Amino acid sequence: MKPLPPFRVHRPRTLGEALRLLKEMEDARPIAGGTDVIPAMREGALRAKNLIDLTLIEELRGIWERGDEILIGATTTLSQLERSETIAERAPALRAAASSIGSVQIRNLGTIGGNLCNASPAADTAPPLLALNAAVEIASEDGTRTVPLSGLFAGPKMNTLKPHELLTSVRFRIPPDGAGMSFQKLGRRRGHTISLVNASAYLELEGGTCREARLALGSVAPTPIRVREAEELMRGRRVTEDLIEEAASTCYELVNPIDDLRASADYRREMARVLARRALREAWEKAGG
Amino acid sequence: MRISFKLNGKEVACEARDNTSLLDLLRVEMGVRSVKKGCDQGECGACTVLLDGQPVNSCLVLAPQLMDREVTTVEGLQEDPIMRGLVESFIEGGAIQCGFCTPGMLLSAYALLRDNPRPTVEDVKRAIVGNLCRCTGYVNIVKAIIDASERMRDE
Numbered sequence: 318m319k320p321l322p323p324f325r326v327h328r329p330r331t332l333g334e335a336l337r338l339l340k341e342m343e344d345a346r347p348i349a350g351g352t353d354v355i356p357a358m359r360e361g362a363l364r365a366k367n368l369i370d371l372t373l374i375e376e377l378r379g380i381w382e383r384g385d386e387i388l389i390g391a392t393t394t395l396s397q398l399e400r401s402e403t404i405a406e407r408a409p410a411l412r413a414a415a416s417s418i419g420s421v422q423i424r425n426l427g428t429i430g431g432n433l434c435n436a437s438p439a440a441d442t443a444p445p446l447l448a449l450n451a452a453v454e455i456a457s458e459d460g461t462r463t464v465p466l467s468g469l470f471a472g473p474k475m476n477t478l479k480p481h482e483l484l485t486s487v488r489f490r491i492p493p494d495g496a497g498m499s500f501q502k503l504g505r506r507r508g509h510t511i512s513l514v515n516a517s518a519y520l521e522l523e524g525g526t527c528r529e530a531r532l533a534l535g536s537v538a539p540t541p542i543r544v545r546e547a548e549e550l551m552r553g554r555r556v557t558e559d560l561i562e563e564a565a566s567t568c569y570e571l572v573n574p575i576d577d578l579r580a581s582a583d584y585r586r587e588m589a590r591v592l593a594r595r596a597l598r599e600a601w602e603k604a605g606g
Numbered sequence: 607m608r609i610s611f612k613l614n615g616k617e618v619a620c621e622a623r624d625n626t627s628l629l630d631l632l633r634v635e636m637g638v639r640s641v642k643k644g645c646d647q648g649e650c651g652a653c654t655v656l657l658d659g660q661p662v663n664s665c666l667v668l669a670p671q672l673m674d675r676e677v678t679t680v681e682g683l684q685e686d687p688i689m690r691g692l693v694e695s696f697i698e699g700g701a702i703q704c705g706f707c708t709p710g711m712l713l714s715a716y717a718l719l720r721d722n723p724r725p726t727v728e729d730v731k732r733a734i735v736g737n738l739c740r741c742t743g744y745v746n747i748v749k750a751i752i753d754a755s756e757r758m759r760d761e
Contacts, residue, residue, distance in 0.1 A: 320625075321625040321626075321627065322625065323623070323624075323625055324624060324625050325624050326607075326624040326668055326670040326671070328670060328671075328673075348668075350666070351666045351667065351668065351671075352648055352663075352666055355627075355647070355648070355665070355666045355668075356647040356648060356666075359646065359647060368624075368668075370668075370670065370671060372671065396660070419648075419736065420651065420735050420736020420737075421661050421714060421717070421732075421733060421735070421736055422648070422651060422654055422661045422662050422663045422714070422736045423648055423663065423736060425657070425660045425661060425662050426662050426663070426666055426667070508731070508732065508735035509649075509735045509736055
């Protein structure tokens with residue numbers, strides 16, 4: 318591997334200081350776990366003269382229940398998500414996604430904010446967070462704004478943050494009792510693998526009828542996506558195996574995957590349907606269906 | 607930049623450029639050669655160290671991020687009963703072929719047994735999924751880790 322190009326590392330202790338550095342420093346990029354940034358810099362895919370290391374900023378790390386919401390700081394590691402009782406209880410599909418990423422070593426470094434800002438179409442935390450209707454808080458010296466997570470993704474490895482902005486947290490409403498969720502992943506191996514396709518489903522039932530349905534897929538389009546056609550199809554209808562099959566089949570038509578060294582577009586399209594079906598089925602079971 | 611951190615229980619300090627990885631710092635500046643350079647991109651796990659007790663790829667950590675933290679390599683665990691048991695099991699069970707992956711493998715196994723003295727085979731596989739053995743000697747490595755956990759419990 319090539320050596321790292323020269324750069325300076327800055328280590329702010331507060332969010333305010335980090336935002337000031339991002340605005341003032343020329344050619345500055347945030348870094349936390351480094352699991353995506355460091356390899357990208359070695360390859361030359363990412364260049365920066367100044368790295369703003371966020372890992373000393375305490376207010377950016379942690380998992381909190383605030384009222385009816387869960388709030389996750391951007392530099393919370395994937396291992397912290399994996400071990401959190403709050404996440405295991407409130408959003409088990411997010412826990413499953415976090416623990417499916419990379420290796421123990423990678424999860425001890427990698428962060429939820431990094432996984433999202435890296436904007437890989439295959440980012441495993443994205444589908445469950447999309448299915449949870451998560452929002453991200455974005456801060457800069459000019460103020461803060463909250464956008465739906467889907468608004469963060471611009472394209473493969475491209476996010477919508479401006480150069481001086483920072484993703485500071487992810488939040489979502491705590492699912493009500495009786496909601497069911499699932500995360501499904503298909504890779505080339507069972508562990509330490511990038512998703513060929515991933516999927517997450519969220520269902521709320523009321524007497525067997527679907528009150529709310531959300532379905533998200535990754536690695537089948539330029540960004541992780543919500544499959545709103547499938548959701549519309551399910552809302553208000555009695556959930557059955559046939560309905561799930563019908564909803565999953567819409568994915569086959571709607572996804573827009575690519576051929577790459579890991580899988581063909583055709584295979585991904587077929588697997589989008591399979592994983593959507595598995596995710597909806599598991600969410601249905603968990604919702605008491 | 608002047609960096610000070612704890613290496614295997616001792617305070618150390620050195621000069622390092624900001625773009626130095628912990629891996630290069632250990633091998634070149636500190637002479638710790640048990641930490642291997644394989645892929646240099648977080649895939650192979652040959653450079654695994656414990657950072658504040660948790661396994662990480664040292665090729666992905668930058669020198670300035672070490673300030674006031676604790677780095678442990680196999681050298682720092684020579685007297686540790688869990689590590690001694692692992693080393694014995696690895697030797698007796700033929701869990702070492704070329705040896706390149708062994709230090710990283712031992713550190714991942716150590717962190718597992720420290721936190722979970724009764725791992726299942728599945729737990730072991732999950733713990734070492736980030737440590738590639740290109741001799742593909744995984745069967746004996748998994749057996750040796752299970753064996754070490756059983757010995758730990760008998761003692």
